[in-house]
Amino acid sequence: MSKGQRPFGGPRGHMGPAMGRPVEKAKDFKGTVKRLVEYMRPQRYKFLAVFILAILSTVFNIVGPKILGKATTKIGEGILARYLRIIQIQIAIKRNMPRQVIENLKRQPVPSIDFEYIGKILIILISLYLISAILSFIMSYIMSTVAQETVFKMRSEVKDKLDRLPLKYFDSRTHGEILSRVTNDMDNIATTLQQSLTQLITSVVTIIGILGMMISISPVMTLIALFTLPSSGMLTAMIAKKSQKYFAEQQKIIGQLNGHVEEMFTGHKIVKAFGREEDSIKTFKEINERLYNVGWKAQFMSGFIMPALNFVNNVGYVLVCVVGGIFVAKRKIEIGDVQAFIQYMRQFTQPIIQTANIANIIQSTVASAERVFEVLDEVEEVKDKEDAVKIKNPKGEVKFEHVKFGYKDDELLMEDINIHVKPGQMVAIVGPTGAGKTTLVNLLMRFYDVKGGRITIDGVDIRDMRREDLRRMFGMVLQDTWLFNGTIRDNIAYGKEGATEEEIIKAAKAAHADHFIRTLPHGYDTVINEEASNISQGQKQLLTIARAFLADPPILILDEATSNVDTRTEALIQKAMANLMKGRTSFVIAHRLSTIKDADLILVMNRGTIIEQGTHKELLAKGGFYAELYNSQFSN
Incomplete structure (x- = not known):
């Protein structure tokens, strides 16, 4: 994890303490949104279907409390009628009415609750909620397809784009940054498309629908309910403003803690060798203490929002209940309407908070999309010529003719480089660190294009060749070994497509790797782990050399290929290399x-x-720079 990167980042929540947390914002919000919408245009009909399904699903949910209120009213009427009959009889007895009148009252059927009507209401409610659930399921299914198809397409385009980008793009950025755009940013976009957009639609429809239902029940009670909203908003904004600075500080300290832990565990051998464990622990405790204090304040302030909102909402419920009771007494509304209104009130706050949180998530997602689009907008390598030349039987004659090159356009590193390498020659490139040795090789393989002059192989300008054809003519063994997670056999076979078992073993023997491979528990089937830490550095180098033997290229590039092996093995490899280079x-x-x-x-x-x-x-006889370098290595 790189310094400053947010750790332990679980799935994005749509509710909870994320409120007040600093949100990454896009530089060009409108432009990125417009481009993202354009990007999803092929899915527009599915989006329309999702939008309609979300509205229908939400509407069916919203009308539920209103219908349930009818059942409550009917139950209330039945109970009230029964009590009124009992009171009538009691009054008749107290007033000493004629016995016949009292008997007639007793003989009349006792009013009962209309369970048939209530049963119909319940069936309607269950049907509504069932239809809502089915619509919601279909909506989620379609949205999942839309999200994954969109991100699949985007991820594929980014991968293809990365394949077409020049080496300087990767040299100027960390691996973590590039990886973050392909993984974290893509996941962020997928999550938002799949969850947040549908939640935003349902939340907005819920707010509008509930507000309409509340007004239909009682405009006065709606005004009382809405009176609590500004109070809630002001309270939330006030707390969020205070908590945001703590969250910002928390993120900063988390970055420092990550950096410290990464450094200490990466170099734990050095820490132990110099006895600096106490200093490391002291620094960790100091950063951890600061993180505890700031994190506690951030979480406390963020966690204070919900109790404060509940308090304001409960005050609103009390006022609504009092006013609703008065209206029921005056027969302005029914008792079931009060129950429905309270339900709507409880449902009203949640979509508002959801919408606020989703707005933050969408901002972060647009920022992620912008970072992805930045990759897609990068300047690509100059395309290969359509009439590219292919050398069928390369001899290996290489010429640098008045070559000019610089990593920056206004700063030239090389000027007027002229080299003539005849077929079969061994060319050694020496010089101090930063002299331009690796740059020369990068130009030869066309990882970078020259700024002036030209490089030819067998008389053909390498810019007139397809990069793929050019690079097939080279075999490379670098000082920094690269092996992938797989068997030793697969790693050697990487040098040649469709290599046979005999060819692999022959290449391993030529590189003097066969002996150590056979001493491993599973021989050529030994799986190299992800970091290739289950074999030594020297053994890794031998495998990369075996890979070069197997490739059998016409031109070889060896970058300090024997630097990680012992002296005896180096002597053996030098002999093998001499045979390979013939x-x-x-x-x-x-x-x-x-x-x-x-x-x-x-x-x-x-x-x-x-x-x-x-x-x-010749160079020793000149007594120049090379002679100084050589003599400095053997002066003792």
Whole structure:
């Protein structure tokens, strides 16, 4: 986890203490929303269906309390009629009315509750809620399809885009940043499309529908209920404003804590070797203490919102109940309407809070979409020519003709580089760190294009070739090994598509890797774990060399290929390399000058310029920069 990255980020909630938390905002909100909507245009009919289903599902839910109120009224009327009959008889007895009148009153049927009517109401209610649930299910199913199809398309486009971006894009950004756009931002968009949009639709429809139902019951009671809303809003805004600065500080300290923990666990051997455990623990405790204090304040202030809102809402319920009771007594409304109104009141606050939270989530999602669109808008590599040349039988003659290059347009690193490498020659590139050795190789493989001049292979300008065809002519063994999670067999076979078992073993033997592979518990079927930590650094290097042997390319690039192996293995690999390089052009980047004595041509680089070139003996005889480098390594 990179410094400053938000840890422990579970799924986004639509309710709860997220209120008051700082929200990432898009730089161009309107433009990004417009582009996102345009992006989802192929799904517009499904969106329309979701919108209609959301409205119908919500409407069926909203009318429920009003219909239930009818049943409550009917029950109330039945109970009231029964009590009135009893009171009539009691009054007749107290007033000493004629016995015949009292008997007639007793003989009359006692009013009862109309259970048949209530049963019909209940059936209607169950049907309504069942239809609402079915519509909601269909809506969720369609929206899930829409969300996943949209994000699938977007993710595929981003992957294709990354494949077309030049190397400088990846050199100028951290892996974590690129990964975050492909994973976290995509998940954020998918979650919002699948959950937040439908919730936003249902919340808005619920607010409008409930408000309409409340007004239909009693405009006066609606005004009383709405009177509590500004109070709730002001209270929420006041608390959220106070809590936001604590959440911002909390995020900042979490970043510091992540950075400290990452550094300490990455370099825990160094920490232990220098006995700095106490300092590490002290720093952790200090940051953790600050996080505790700020986090406590942030959570307390955020958690205070709901009790405060409940208090204001309860005051509103009391007022509504009192006024509703008076209206029932005056027969302005029915008792069931009061019950329905209270239900609507309780349902009214939730969609308002949901809408506020979803507005924050949508802001964050638009920011995520903007970051994804930034990737899609990046300048791509110059496209290969349609009439690209393909060298069928490459000989390996390489020329740099007046090459100019700089990572920035206004700053040239290389000027007027001229090299002529004949087929089958071994070319060594030496020089101090930052001299431009790796840059030369990057230009050769066209990871970067030259700013001036040209590079040719067998007389063909590499810009006239397809990058894929060009790179197939090269085999690379780098100082930084790269192995993927899979078997040793698969990692070696990566060098050649459709490689046979015999070819894999032959390549392993040539790289002197066969012996150590067979000593492993599962031999060639041994699975290399994700970080390749179950084999040594030197063994990793041997496998990458075996991969290069298997590829059998016409041109080789070796970047300090033997730096991670012991002296004896290095001597064996040097012999194997000599066999591999026979008849092939090879470029060897070396720091240990003893390994390149037999090179046909040595290029001495410094500050992006080739300051010397020649054989080992010729350069030593000159007594120049190369001689100084060589003698400094063997002065003792």
